[in-house]
Amino acid sequence: MAAVITYDEKDGWGRAALWRGKVLTDLFVDSLDDPDKTGAFYRGKVGRVKEGQKTAWLEVGDGQRVYVESKNPLQSGSLVTCRIKSDLRGGKAPQGVIVKGEADGALGLITPPPRPWQRAIEALAAGEKASLVFQGQALWTSFEGDSFPQIKASLREGGKPVHPDLDDQIDVLSSPMAALAGGASLIIEPTQAFVAVDVNGGEGGNALSINLLAVRELARQIRLRNLGGIILVDCLKMDSRADSSKLVNAFARAAAGDPAKPYAAGITKLGILEIVRPHAGPSLFPACLKGRA
Numbered sequence: 001m002a003a004v005i006t007y008d009e010k011d012g013w014g015r016a017a018l019w020r021g022k023v024l025t026d027l028f029v030d031s032l033d034d035p036d037k038t039g040a041f042y043r044g045k046v047g048r049v050k051e052g053q054k055t056a057w058l059e060v061g062d063g064q065r066v067y068v069e070s071k072n073p074l075q076s077g078s079l080v081t082c083r084i085k086s087d088l089r090g091g092k093a094p095q096g097v098i099v100k101g102e103a104d105g106a107l108g109l110i111t112p113p114p115r116p117w118q119r120a121i122e123a124l125a126a127g128e129k130a131s132l133v134f135q136g137q138a139l140w141t142s143f144e145g146d147s148f149p150q151i152k153a154s155l156r157e158g159g160k161p162v163h164p165d166l167d168d169q170i171d172v173l174s175s176p177m178a179a180l181a182g183g184a185s186l187i188i189e190p191t192q193a194f195v196a197v198d199v200n201g202g203e204g205g206n207a208l209s210i211n212l213l214a215v216r217e218l219a220r221q222i223r224l225r226n227l228g229g230i231i232l233v234d235c236l237k238m239d240s241r242a243d244s245s246k247l248v249n250a251f252a253r254a255a256a257g258d259p260a261k262p263y264a265a266g267i268t269k270l271g272i273l274e275i276v277r278p279h280a281g282p283s284l285f286p287a288c289l290k291g292r293a
Helices: 115-120 166-173 207-224 241-254 284-290
Strands: 004-010 013-020 022-033 043-049 055-059 063-068 079-086 095-100 107-111 131-134 175-179 185-190 195-200 229-234 263-267 272-276
Touching: 004 115, 013 115, 013 166, 022 115, 022 207, 043 063, 063 079, 095 115, 115 131, 175 207, 185 207, 195 207, 207 229, 207 241, 207 272, 241 263, 241 272
Parallel strands: 004 131, 063 095, 195 229
Antiparallel strands: 004 013, 013 022, 043 055, 043 079, 043 107, 055 063, 079 095, 175 185, 185 195, 229 272, 263 272
């Protein structure tokens, strides 16, 4: 069965959902007025270059700055093009990577960031076929996940809801708690520095079994909530180092299909599972709970 991407706009937010059968696998929610800059391209002027000459502040016009990295040495005053790799908000400057050395032209935005439905297209597996539905009215052409499609239509307003289950799914994902079998649960709390996750054992049971259940569900939750950066998981205490390896491997298998390519770095002596998931656009939490800083 081909995947379906649904897109609608509600209360100032654009919402794109990737469905495989009846299962929601990816969700992208972003402000219509102040979209996340991740994936946008800017032309800027290199300002103060850091030691080593491969990181610097980039002035991109209107008083905006981007902290950039480069494979090659940077020279203060030169014009370059960068791609935004994370728009952290909360008082933090966007981070970018240099994609072109010399770039003539005015400072500022060159290519806007992807819209939520475009981010959903990017989440398709290579060669995967899907259809795109806007506002529940138009079933659009099929396309391949490894080649960006040329969409030959415009957004249609009104009509039936794109997917009747989406609001309910967002309500569930907006809660910090994710229920597990046997009364166990995950508590997922994003902060400015990292995402904190607590594994609650519920009615008790084997610690390894509960932890394995937890990391498999966590792989699904961080993908749906589009959480990025450092993720620290306070696991139930286990008896052996071999159990820790099983946990790391279980997360790797569960997260194998995630286009953001998260990875588990290991478990500390205090039983904290360390996970890194690159930022891939706005997370669900700022969109649905807190607004933009």
